[in-house]
Amino acid sequence: MWVIVRLTAREVQRRKLLWMALALGFVFVTLFAVGFHCVHQELISQVGMGRSELQIFVNFFLTAGLYVINFLSVMMAVLTSVGTVSGEIDSHTIQSLATKPVRRWEILLGKWTAYAGMLAIYMACLGGGLFLVVHLIADYTPQNWLGTIGFLTLEGWVILAVTFLGGTFLSTLTNGVLAFMLYGIAFVGGWVEQIGSLMQSEAAVNIGIVTSLLLPSEALWRRAAHLMQPALIRSLPSNPFGTASVPSPAMVVYAGLYIVVLLAVGLWVFGRRDL
Amino acid sequence: MTNVIETHHLRKEYGEKVAVADLTLQIERGEVFGFLGPNGAGKTTVVKMLLGLAAPTAGSAQVLGRPLGDTAIRARIGFLPEHFRFHEWLQAAEFLDLHGQLLGLTAGQRAKRIPQLLNLVELADAAGRRLSTFSKGMLQRIGLAQALLPDPDLVILDEPTSGLDPLGRRLVRDVINQLKVAGTAVFLNSHLLSEVEVTCDRVAFIKEGRIIRTARLGALVEGVTEVVIQVGRVTPELLDGLRRWSSDLRVDGRRITMTIQDEEILPLLSQWVVDQGAGLYALSPQQISLEELFVRVVEGQE
Ligand SMILES: Nc1ncnc2c1ncn2[C@@H]1O[C@H](COP(=O)(O)OP(=O)(O)OP(=O)(O)O)[C@@H](O)[C@H]1O
Ligand SMILES: [Mg+2]
Numbered sequence: 001m002w003v004i005v006r007l008t009a010r011e012v013q014r015r016k017l018l019w020m021a022l023a024l025g026f027v028f029v030t031l032f033a034v035g036f037h038c039v040h041q042e043l044i045s046q047v048g049m050g051r052s053e054l055q056i057f058v059n060f061f062l063t064a065g066l067y068v069i070n071f072l073s074v075m076m077a078v079l080t081s082v083g084t085v086s087g088e089i090d091s092h093t094i095q096s097l098a099t100k101p102v103r104r105w106e107i108l109l110g111k112w113t114a115y116a117g118m119l120a121i122y123m124a125c126l127g128g129g130l131f132l133v134v135h136l137i138a139d140y141t142p143q144n145w146l147g148t149i150g151f152l153t154l155e156g157w158v159i160l161a162v163t164f165l166g167g168t169f170l171s172t173l174t175n176g177v178l179a180f181m182l183y184g185i186a187f188v189g190g191w192v193e194q195i196g197s198l199m200q201s202e203a204a205v206n207i208g209i210v211t212s213l214l215l216p217s218e219a220l221w222r223r224a225a226h227l228m229q230p231a232l233i234r235s236l237p238s239n240p241f242g243t244a245s246v247p248s249p250a251m252v253v254y255a256g257l258y259i260v261v262l263l264a265v266g267l268w269v270f271g272r273r274d275l
Numbered sequence: 276m277t278n279v280i281e282t283h284h285l286r287k288e289y290g291e292k293v294a295v296a297d298l299t300l301q302i303e304r305g306e307v308f309g310f311l312g313p314n315g316a317g318k319t320t321v322v323k324m325l326l327g328l329a330a331p332t333a334g335s336a337q338v339l340g341r342p343l344g345d346t347a348i349r350a351r352i353g354f355l356p357e358h359f360r361f362h363e364w365l366q367a368a369e370f371l372d373l374h375g376q377l378l379g380l381t382a383g384q385r386a387k388r389i390p391q392l393l394n395l396v397e398l399a400d401a402a403g404r405r406l407s408t409f410s411k412g413m414l415q416r417i418g419l420a421q422a423l424l425p426d427p428d429l430v431i432l433d434e435p436t437s438g439l440d441p442l443g444r445r446l447v448r449d450v451i452n453q454l455k456v457a458g459t460a461v462f463l464n465s466h467l468l469s470e471v472e473v474t475c476d477r478v479a480f481i482k483e484g485r486i487i488r489t490a491r492l493g494a495l496v497e498g499v500t501e502v503v504i505q506v507g508r509v510t511p512e513l514l515d516g517l518r519r520w521s522s523d524l525r526v527d528g529r530r531i532t533m534t535i536q537d538e539e540i541l542p543l544l545s546q547w548v549v550d551q552g553a554g555l556y557a558l559s560p561q562q563i564s565l566e567e568l569f570v571r572v573v574e575g576q577e
Binding site: 006007011014091095098099100102103272274275 | 326327328329330347348349352356358360361365373374376377378379418421
């Protein structure tokens with residue numbers, strides 16, 4: 001299996017995927033740093049700005065940045081991995097791999113591991129970069145920042161599990177469309193849940209929960225954002241990146257199970273199909 | 276274990292379509308076996324089942340003494356797929372190295388074998404080039420090297436010469452002969468009958484998913500012989516009598532051409548013609564080419 005991991009890692013490097021993504025991410029972090037620096041200067045020059053108020057602004061800015069990273073990671077997860085299984089089947093390159101003394105599950109799991117590792121590195125670089133920028137400029141480190149990166153990575157892995165399962169029986173294009181549609185549904189569902197919880201509509205909250213079960217990506221994002229927000233922000237009623245309805249820790253367990261089950265089904269389908 | 280491949284009533288359906296109907300086949304250790312048949316006959320499907328790429332709908336098979344689906348045994352099988360496409364972002368030597376790792380070869384074995392194989396397929400100069408820059412024939416050569424990498428007991432080649440120049444074809448022929456000398460069994464799917472004729476020990480003809488004929492190849496295609504008989508007088512009784520030995524009989528003046536299944540009947544045949552008093556001027560067995568046989572078998576003239 002480790003040969004497949006290495007092979008896939010080399011493919012990602014050769015195709016310059018990771019480098020491109022990291023370069024773009026670096027551009028983003030730099031832009032964020034510049035923007036944040038200006039805003040921060042502005043804020044501290046204002047009189048009457050208390051420390052906790054300042055913290056709210058800083059945290060708000062940080063959450064916005066993380067949201068962009070979150071979106072980038074979802075794009076990255078889907079776009080890099082949609083074709084990794086179906087593409088190899090279509091192009092027949094899989095035939096010379098699957099006739100070697102490796103089991104089918106090793107091929108699939110090896111590939112997944114490589115992509116999951118790449119995503120983790122990507123999230124660590126971008127998320128870590130963002131936290132570092134904020135730390136350097138505003139001397140502020142939010143609580144649980146490591147956990148936040150962890151959850152964002154987990155979110156990427158959930159998406160990867162979806163595209164890997166899809167890749168075992170769908171064409172590359174269908175698989176990509178499906179992944180983005182699921183993400184869109186979860187995204188909208190998340191907002192419905194948020195607004196519903198503000199307006200105390202139980203039906204809306206339930207819709208949100210159902211969509212989170214379908215794809216727990218948005219729920220993980222909200223959990224990640226919630227983790228690093230200080231208590232003061234959490235109590236604010238309206239906040240565009242707010243976490244009015246925070247998914248329970250059970251959602252995290254669910255996400256873990258979600259990955260395991262999807263991959264298991266993927267292995268089952270892939271192990272049985274004709275190549 | 277004397278058979279490298281043994282199949283029992285192997286069958287494969289793709290939905291409604293029956294790709295392989297009923298295939299029972301034995302291939303011996305060290306044998307070079309040609310698998311022939313028209314397009315769509317099911318040759319590639321058989322290969323895919325033997326290598327575990329496609330699961331049979333019914334029937335069973337053993338490869339190198341192990342049932343289908345045994346992955347460990349694949350370390351001793353070399354395979355060149357029909358649609359040979361490889362990861363083209365790899366360099367040639369790197370490609371062989373990775374496949375060597377997949378086969379479980381040690382670093383030492385790989386370092387020794389890869390340069391040898393690159394030399395063999397005449398790609399030593401292109402070792403550092405990416406496969407994406409390779410031509411079709413070059414890809415086929417590197418694919419052949421990949422098939423030989425494990426130092427296999429069985430090599431399965433699905434149309435190995437389809438993209439090769441005459442030199443490349445000769446290379447494949449030489450490689451197969453070397454494998455034969457080394458006692459490696461070769462399963463060869465090919466449409467190039469002239470090559471099959473010089474390399475294979477035995478051939479099977481498959482049509483619509485069934486083996487319709489197997490024949491051993493020697494100087495002459497075993498079993499089928501054509502005889503041309505020249506007589507003084509052709510009578511209906513004579514022709515009727517000859518039909519006992521052959522259903523395929525053509526008369527052209529005083530020349531009768533007929534196919535027989537067994538050379539052993541030739542003495543009997545000539546004796547009978549002489550006894551008829553027809554005047555036997557000549558009786559000459561003709562060598563029949565594989566291509567001729569292919570056309571007859573596949574078009575169902577037999
Ligand atoms: N994946 C598939 N789905 C449906 N039908 C298939 C599939 N693969 C092969 N077939 C059908 O099975 C039959 C046998 O195909 P196969 O590829 O084994 O032929 P072949 O003998 O290798 O032909 P060729 O000489 O053209 O390579 C064909 O009729 C083909 O259409
Ligand atoms: Mg074929």
